Amino acid sequence: MPANQALEKLNRTYELHLQRGFRPISYRGGRYSSGEVTHGFLLDHRFVVDSSVCPFATWPDEGAPNYYQHSLRPTVIASNAADGHQLCRIPLTRLFTRRPFQFWNSVHHIIETSPLSKLRLIGIMERINLVRRIWLNFETESTEAMLWVVRHAHRLNLPYLCFTVHSSSLSVGPSPYARTAEQVDRILNGVERVLAELAADPRFQPATLAEIGTHFLDQNENQQHTNNNLDASTT
Numbered sequence: 001m002p003a004n005q006a007l008e009k010l011n012r013t014y015e016l017h018l019q020r021g022f023r024p025i026s027y028r029g030g031r032y033s034s035g036e037v038t039h040g041f042l043l044d045h046r047f048v049v050d051s052s053v054c055p056f057a058t059w060p061d062e063g064a065p066n067y068y069q070h071s072l073r074p075t076v077i078a079s080n081a082a083d084g085h086q087l088c089r090i091p092l093t094r095l096f097t098r099r100p101f102q103f104w105n106s107v108h109h110i111i112e113t114s115p116l117s118k119l120r121l122i123g124i125m126e127r128i129n130l131v132r133r134i135w136l137n138f139e140t141e142s143t144e145a146m147l148w149v150v151r152h153a154h155r156l157n158l159p160y161l162c163f164t165v166h167s168s169s170l171s172v173g174p175s176p177y178a179r180t181a182e183q184v185d186r187i188l189n190g191v192e193r194v195l196a197e198l199a200a201d202p203r204f205q206p207a208t209l210a211e212i213g214t215h216f217l218d219q220n221e222n223q224q225h226t227n228n229n230l231d232a233s234t235t
Contacts, residue, residue: 026209049213053091088213139177
């Protein structure tokens, strides 16, 4: 949508939160959409996190975001203002069961965008356990696949696990993922099983998006200080 319309929508939604006693500091765009206009708004309003990035994903719709080349690693966007406020982009956890992720992403992309797609090679690769793409999405992903990611997260060197689910899918209603009570039960059962697995592993700690973002921003600042000190010592 045009920039002025997007800003009007963002400002109105933000004001509604403030009127109800909330000051949001983490953000996820509808349909995972985010860009320069949104980032400018988030920086101006001192948000800590934008969690709209869906790694290795793209959509055919006009104006849709393209995260095809985006990895799972957090990135930092700095404000041009004097205070230098920073916004941490925390991608959702969407990955491949083998590294390097970017290589398998390229393989999938070639298959999906060429006549090879008719051979159903992606399904074959999954069935023979060669490689599979998994998204920590309680609506669309199988619980067993998400549990696999939890159990192999440290081997895959994942910096965090970031899940997604629409609140509208947690009760029967207009959500396409929750039209019936059975569909809602499937989602909630998946949530319970995955959270139980995480709770049983002491290597995991629960955290909000803002807490994760603050952690990585602190890490980034410490690394910059270290680099500056090394540069000064070299000089």
